[in-house]
Amino acid sequence: MKKLLSMILAVVMVLSLGAFALADDPVEINFWSMWNEGEPQAEVIAAAAEAYEAETGVHVNIEWKGRDLNTLITAALEAQEDLDLFEDDFNRIGQVDAPYTYDLTEMAEAAGYADHSYPVFNDFSIKWAGYLDSIVEQPNVGGVFYDKDAFAAAGIEAEPTTWAEFLDACAKLKEAGIDPLAQDGAYTNFSFYYQLVRHLGEEGIAELRENGGWADSEGAVAAAQEIIDLVNAGYLAEGAPDEYPASQNKIGLGLAAMVVCADYVTAEVNANTGTEVNWGLFNYPSVEGGASVAAYMGANSLAIPAYSEHAQEAFDFAIFLTTGEWGQKLADDCHQIPADPTNECTSLPGAVETLLAADAPMTWCGELNTHPAWQTMKDMFTELFEGKYADGAEFCAAMDALYE
Amino acid sequence: MKKNKTLIFLFMAPTVICLLLMYVYPVIRTVIMSFFHVESLTASTSDWSFNGLANYFKIMHNAGFITSMKNFLAIWIVGGVFTLALALLMAVILTSGIRFQGFFRAAIYLPNIVSAVALATMWVQYIFNFDYGLLNQLVTALGFEKVRWLGTDAKLWAMIAAFIYGSVGYYMLIYISGIEGIPKDLYEAATIDGASKSKQFFRITLPLLKGIVKTTITFWTINAATFYLWSKLFSPVQTEGSTIVPVVYLYDTVFGGKGVIERDAGAGAAVGVVLTLIIIAVYIVTEKLLKSSDLEY
Numbered sequence: 001m002k003k004l005l006s007m008i009l010a011v012v013m014v015l016s017l018g019a020f021a022l023a024d025d026p027v028e029i030n031f032w033s034m035w036n037e038g039e040p041q042a043e044v045i046a047a048a049a050e051a052y053e054a055e056t057g058v059h060v061n062i063e064w065k066g067r068d069l070n071t072l073i074t075a076a077l078e079a080q081e082d083l084d085l086f087e088d089d090f091n092r093i094g095q096v097d098a099p100y101t102y103d104l105t106e107m108a109e110a111a112g113y114a115d116h117s118y119p120v121f122n123d124f125s126i127k128w129a130g131y132l133d134s135i136v137e138q139p140n141v142g143g144v145f146y147d148k149d150a151f152a153a154a155g156i157e158a159e160p161t162t163w164a165e166f167l168d169a170c171a172k173l174k175e176a177g178i179d180p181l182a183q184d185g186a187y188t189n190f191s192f193y194y195q196l197v198r199h200l201g202e203e204g205i206a207e208l209r210e211n212g213g214w215a216d217s218e219g220a221v222a223a224a225q226e227i228i229d230l231v232n233a234g235y236l237a238e239g240a241p242d243e244y245p246a247s248q249n250k251i252g253l254g255l256a257a258m259v260v261c262a263d264y265v266t267a268e269v270n271a272n273t274g275t276e277v278n279w280g281l282f283n284y285p286s287v288e289g290g291a292s293v294a295a296y297m298g299a300n301s302l303a304i305p306a307y308s309e310h311a312q313e314a315f316d317f318a319i320f321l322t323t324g325e326w327g328q329k330l331a332d333d334c335h336q337i338p339a340d341p342t343n344e345c346t347s348l349p350g351a352v353e354t355l356l357a358a359d360a361p362m363t364w365c366g367e368l369n370t371h372p373a374w375q376t377m378k379d380m381f382t383e384l385f386e387g388k389y390a391d392g393a394e395f396c397a398a399m400d401a402l403y404e
Numbered sequence: 405m406k407k408n409k410t411l412i413f414l415f416m417a418p419t420v421i422c423l424l425l426m427y428v429y430p431v432i433r434t435v436i437m438s439f440f441h442v443e444s445l446t447a448s449t450s451d452w453s454f455n456g457l458a459n460y461f462k463i464m465h466n467a468g469f470i471t472s473m474k475n476f477l478a479i480w481i482v483g484g485v486f487t488l489a490l491a492l493l494m495a496v497i498l499t500s501g502i503r504f505q506g507f508f509r510a511a512i513y514l515p516n517i518v519s520a521v522a523l524a525t526m527w528v529q530y531i532f533n534f535d536y537g538l539l540n541q542l543v544t545a546l547g548f549e550k551v552r553w554l555g556t557d558a559k560l561w562a563m564i565a566a567f568i569y570g571s572v573g574y575y576m577l578i579y580i581s582g583i584e585g586i587p588k589d590l591y592e593a594a595t596i597d598g599a600s601k602s603k604q605f606f607r608i609t610l611p612l613l614k615g616i617v618k619t620t621i622t623f624w625t626i627n628a629a630t631f632y633l634w635s636k637l638f639s640p641v642q643t644e645g646s647t648i649v650p651v652v653y654l655y656d657t658v659f660g661g662k663g664v665i666e667r668d669a670g671a672g673a674a675v676g677v678v679l680t681l682i683i684i685a686v687y688i689v690t691e692k693l694l695k696s697s698d699l700e701y
Binding site for chain 1: 444445446447465466467468471472528529532533534535550552554555556639640641642643644645646648655659660665666667
């Protein structure tokens with residue numbers, strides 16, 4: 001009897017093992033996210049992953065790596081880490097990680113991705129990598145973000161388009177008892193770069209970066225002088241340039257009206273101050289006879305390693321997350337511009353149209369980023385906003401001294 | 405008992421292998437890497453190209469590295485003098501038999517058990533805040549104008565002050581353990597001979613603490629050379645010249661940063677080698693200058 005029982009059990013075990021071996025393993029994709037658990041983006045992504053699994057049976061393993069993912073990802077790709085999808089700045093994906101990324105061109109065509117994305121980001125991706133290597137998750141646009149209610153209280157009816165109109169708006173805000181411009185030290189380089197771009201364009205700045213000659217550049221001297229005049233007129237918020245995010249928070253506290261930044265500043269200020277600012281955005285003002293009116297544009301994007309064995313599933317999840325229903329939820333819950341232009345931008349009206357119309361966006365400080373004295377330059381830009389220089393010529397002479 | 409060499413070898417093998425793989429190998433690889441042009445940290449050695457001393461020349465002529473070294477020197481010298489002096493002072497006071505010494509010991513050590521992130525955030529967002537910070541409330545209560553504590557001129561010193569606050573307790577405990585190891589009869593004899601407290605400190609305590617002082621100087625040098633977290637927390641968005649330190653420079657050089665796509669692991673390795681040489685040099689100089697006491701107790 002015992003022998004019979006043992007045989008039956010053995011047969012059952014063998015059959016069970018056989019059945020397991022024959023059954024298809026459910027597909028799993030490994031996703032490294034740049035968000036931290038608990039952040040609004042992380043919550044939407046986690047919910048989208050569950051919905052995607054319910055719909056397709058594909059399980060998404062998400063590892064919340066946080067912002068430092070950008071320092072890990074290249075080494076992970078080089079080491080062929082078990083990874084199917086990751087997030088990073090689209091600039092880094094295109095220029096650093098491109099050799100390890102999957103060519104998404106065919107899958108994108110099959111999915112009709114062109115109708116659900118911004119040409120400007122796709123064009124850059126193709127320009128850098130030679131093919132479409134990323135799917136935009138969080139597009140960003142830069143400019144002057146302002147509190148519409150503060151503008152109304154100061155009697156400003158139209159958004160400034162020129163530097164003269166901008167100064168006029170500052171004067172009206174100051175008269176109304178509102179500090180015109182918030183400025184954190186962390187972003188002085190971005191603000192001054194914008195001013196330089198207006199006078200010189202990014203190519204002109206790249207030339208200065210290479211050869212120096214700041215003091216001989218009328219545009220550079222004028223840009224510095226305009227910032228000095230802005231500071232001397234008392235148009236910066238009290239304490240500015242302050243420690244991030246103290247100054248930008250003043251907009252949420254009703255103490256300041258404008259800030260030069262990218263669109264994520266709106267969600268940050270709202271979250272930090274517990275308010276819902278009535279945000280507006282206008283392009284950084286132009287200057288008379290200037291060289292460029294380009295606006296900053298960037299994106300956090302999703303990419304797939306070239307060696308991924310589940311590239312199609314990873315791509316499908318990326319599209320599932322960034323377009324349609326979940327793309328809208330990402331935009332709404334995270335107060336961001338929708339990655340899919342057919343969705344609605346509820347946090348910043350007009351942002352989608354701006355991105356769709358863009359063809360030559362400005363970068364984040366361009367070639368200056370790679371100057372050997374860039375750290376010192378950034379401090380000098382902050383000093384410019386601190387009022388340390390008597391005039392634009394003195395500032396530019398100090399810049400030239402860095403080349404000696 | 406006869407020694408079983410095989411058994412000894414087997415017991416030691418896991419530790420020795422781990423040490424060789426996880427410590428010696430990375431050190432050797434880093435030193436070699438510093439003489440090669442290597443873009444990525446994980447690049448295969450076949451992709452390395454010999455660069456001689458070019459990586460060292462590159463960092464020595466880089467304004468960012470020079471600034472970071474200046475900041476490192478400020479942290480090492482100014483921070484070191486204040487931290488070690490304050491720690492020694494606290495240790496002497498707390499071993500002199502004052503009341504509530506247990507409480508004070510715990511209170512001064514407390515910043516060491518609080519996360520450095522929380523501690524730095526408190527300093528940046530509350531104590532140094534321009535509008536409602538503790539320091540500016542004090543300044544305005546005294547009738548002066550608010551100070552921009554985190555402006556480009558003051559930020560490094562503000563960071564060093566906060567770091568000193570977070571470090572004193574650790575060194576104080578080391579000094580306390582040293583002082584408590586000195587026999588009490590030495591002090592009793594000195595008191596009977598009429599030596600004042602200050603004379604006892606300079607003639608007994610300090611000479612017998614030479615070994616401990618050497619240790620704390622070496623520890624502080626390592627702390628200053630590997631200073632990273634506080635610099636990052638005082639420049640949360642991007643690296644800034646006022647707070648950049650060699651390890652942050654190394655990190656940015658190896659991994660890039662916001663808007664920076666250029667990477668140079670070879671130059672980063674050279675920074676690491678330079679820092680290690682500095683620590684070794686300080687150790688040797690300290691050993692030469694502060695010879696251990698011949699006294700036995």
